[in-house]
Amino acid sequence: MENYSCKDLHKIDTSFKHTNMLKIFLLGFVIYNLGYTMSLTANAIYIICDLMRLIGVILIVISSIKLIVYRFDNLYLKIMYTFYMLWLLAVVFRGLKLEYVFIKNLFFNPAGIFLYCTPLILLIPKPPKFYKLIFNVTIILAIFFIIHMVWELAEFLNTTNDISRERFDTYVKALGLPCGFLLMTFKYQPKRNRIIALVVISITFLFVIYRARRGLIFMSLIIFIFTFLMFIYHNKRKIALIIFSFITGSLLLVYTINASKILDSKLLTRLNERGTEDTRSGVEDWFYNDMKFKDWVIGRGMSGMVAAPAFIDKNSDTPGYRTGVETDYLTIILKGGIISLGLLLLIAIPAIIQGLFLSKNTLSKAAALWILLWLISIYPSTVTLFTLNYTLVWIAIGICYSKLVRNMSDEVLKEYFINPSKNI
Numbered sequence: 564m565e566n567y568s569c570k571d572l573h574k575i576d577t578s579f580k581h582t583n584m585l586k587i588f589l590l591g592f593v594i595y596n597l598g599y600t601m602s603l604t605a606n607a608i609y610i611i612c613d614l615m616r617l618i619g620v621i622l623i624v625i626s627s628i629k630l631i632v633y634r635f636d637n638l639y640l641k642i643m644y645t646f647y648m649l650w651l652l653a654v655v656f657r658g659l660k661l662e663y664v665f666i667k668n669l670f671f672n673p674a675g676i677f678l679y680c681t682p683l684i685l686l687i688p689k690p691p692k693f694y695k696l697i698f699n700v701t702i703i704l705a706i707f708f709i710i711h712m713v714w715e716l717a718e719f720l721n722t723t724n725d726i727s728r729e730r731f732d733t734y735v736k737a738l739g740l741p742c743g744f745l746l747m748t749f750k751y752q753p754k755r756n757r758i759i760a761l762v763v764i765s766i767t768f769l770f771v772i773y774r775a776r777r778g779l780i781f782m783s784l785i786i787f788i789f790t791f792l793m794f795i796y797h798n799k800r801k802i803a804l805i806i807f808s809f810i811t812g813s814l815l816l817v818y819t820i821n822a823s824k825i826l827d828s829k830l831l832t833r834l835n836e837r838g839t840e841d842t843r844s845g846v847e848d849w850f851y852n853d854m855k856f857k858d859w860v861i862g863r864g865m866s867g868m869v870a871a872p873a874f875i876d877k878n879s880d881t882p883g884y885r886t887g888v889e890t891d892y893l894t895i896i897l898k899g900g901i902i903s904l905g906l907l908l909l910i911a912i913p914a915i916i917q918g919l920f921l922s923k924n925t926l927s928k929a930a931a932l933w934i935l936l937w938l939i940s941i942y943p944s945t946v947t948l949f950t951l952n953y954t955l956v957w958i959a960i961g962i963c964y965s966k967l968v969r970n971m972s973d974e975v976l977k978e979y980f981i982n983p984s985k986n987i
Contacts, residue, residue, distance in 0.1 A: 581630070585693055588626035589700050595619025596950060597707060599673060600737055603730045604711075605718065616671045623677070631686045640910065640964045644685065647906040651679045654899040658865025665866070673737070674886070677949040679865065684954060685961045691979035694926070697958065698748075698980070701741045702756055704951060705763045708738035712766060719770060728774065735779055737950040739767045743786035743936070744955055747793050747929035750973060751980040778889075778943035785939060789932045793925065846871045846888050854897070862900035869897050891941035910960060911938060918963035926976055927969045930959035 598615030601607060635641035655676065660666075669675040687693075711734050712719065718727045745752055745760035752760070764786060771779040853870040863869075868884040887894035895904045911934050918931025937956045940946045947953055962968050 584626045584629045585696060587622050589696055591619045591622025593700055593703055596737055600734060603733055620670050631683060632688055633686055637964045643910050650903060650906060655679050655865045673949040681949055681954055682957050684957050695980055701745055702759055704738045705742050705759055708734055708763055735767050736946060736952050739763050741951040741955060744933055746790040747932055748925055750797060750925045751977055781943050782940050785936055850888055850893055860900045861902060862898045865898055867897050889945055891945045891947050914960045914963035922969035924971050924973045924976055927962055930962040933959045
C-alpha cells in the first residue's frame with residue numbers, strides 16, 4: 564500500500580495475477596521457515612528439510628521477480644533505502660565464497676543471503692489483502708510452534724541441554740513471537756486469531772521464564788506492555804477503569820506471589836540463579852579487542868567472523884571464531900560496520916515517529932511499536948534473521964512511511980481484515 568494511490572490500490576487489490584503471486588511468495592516463505600525449524604529437531608530427516616527449503620527458495624525468488632517494483636512516494640525513504648541496499652550489496656559481495664557448504668548455507672540458513680534480501684519486501688506493492696495474508700501466515704507458524712512445543716516438551720523442560728536451548732530460542736523467534744503483532748492489532752483480528760496469539764505468547768512467556776532466557780523474557784514483556792498500550796488507545800473513555808483494574812490486578816498478583824511463595828517454585832528457580840549472572844561481557848570484550856577501526860566502520864562482510872570464546876565464559880582465555888555474537892547490533896556492525904547500522908537506524912527511527920504520531924489507525928501504530936520492539940531487542944537477543952519476526956519489521960517500515968496507509972481509518976481497514984466479503 565505504501566507507494567500507491569487509492570485508485571492504484573483498487574486495481575492491485577482486485578488483480579488475480581498479483582494476488583496469486585503474493586500467495587506463492589508467502590507459501591514459499593512458510594515452507595522455507597518450516598523446513599529450517601524442522602531441521603533443528605532431534606530426529607530431523609535432513610533430506611526432507613533441505614527439499615522444503617529448496618522449494619521455498621524457488622517460490623520466493625520466482626514470485627519476487629514478478630512482484631518487486633522500484634517505486635516510492637517518500638523522497639527521504641527512497642534516498643536512504645537506495646543507499647542502504649547498495650551498501651548491503653557490497654556487504655554480500657565482500658563475503659562470497661565459492662564453496663559448496665558455504666553456498667548451501669547461504670541459501671538454507673536464515674542468516675544467509677535472504678537476511679540481506681529481506682528489505683526488498685518494501686518494494687512489493689501491498690494492497691490490503693497482503694496484510695490479511697500476513698495475519699494468516701502468522702497463525703500458521705503459530706500452530707507449528709505449538710506442535711513443536713508439545714512434541715519436544717520433555718527436551719525443553721531440560722534446562723541443562725545447550726542444544727535444546729538454541730532450538731527453543733529459534734522456535735520462539737521464528738514461529739512464536741510474531742503473534743505479538745496480532746495482539747497489537749487485535750482490533751482487526753477475529754476471535755480465533757486473538758485466542759491463538761494470546762495462547763502462544765503466554766506459553767512462550769512461561770517457558771522463557773522456566774528456561775531463564777532473559778532476552779526473550781524482556782521481549783515477551785515488551786509485547787504485553789505494547790498490547791496494553793494499544794488497548795488503552797482504543798478505550799480512551801474507559802481510561803480510569805483500565806488504570807483502576809491494572810492497579811487492582813497488580814496488588815492481587817503481589818498478594819498471590821507472597822501467599823503462595825511462587826518465587827520459591829521450580830518455575831522461577833533457574834531465573835533467580837541466572838538473574839545477575841554475567842554471560843555476555845566476556846564475549847563482548849573479545850569482540851572489542853578483535854575489531855579494528857576499519858572493521859568498525861565498514862565491517863568484515865557477510866561471512867565475517869570475530870574472535871570470541873567458543874562458549875560463553877568471560878574467564879576464557881582461548882577464543883573461538885564466531886559468525887556473530889548474542890548482542891545483535893554488534894553482529895550487524897561485524898558484517899556491515901557502523902555504516903550498515905547507521906543507515907538502518909536512519910530508516911527505522913523516522914518510521915517509528917511517523918507511525919506513532921502522524922497516523923490515524925491501529926495498523927500504523929502497531930507497526931511503529933513492532934519496529935521499536937526490534938530496535939530494543941537487538942541488544943539482548945539475536946533477532947535479525949530471515950524469519951517472520953524480522954520480515955514484519957520491514958513490512959512495518961513500509962506501513963509507517965505510507966501517508967495513504969497512515970491516514971486510513973480503522974473502520975476502513977476492519978472492512979478488509981474482518982468482513983467476509985473482503986476475504987480472499
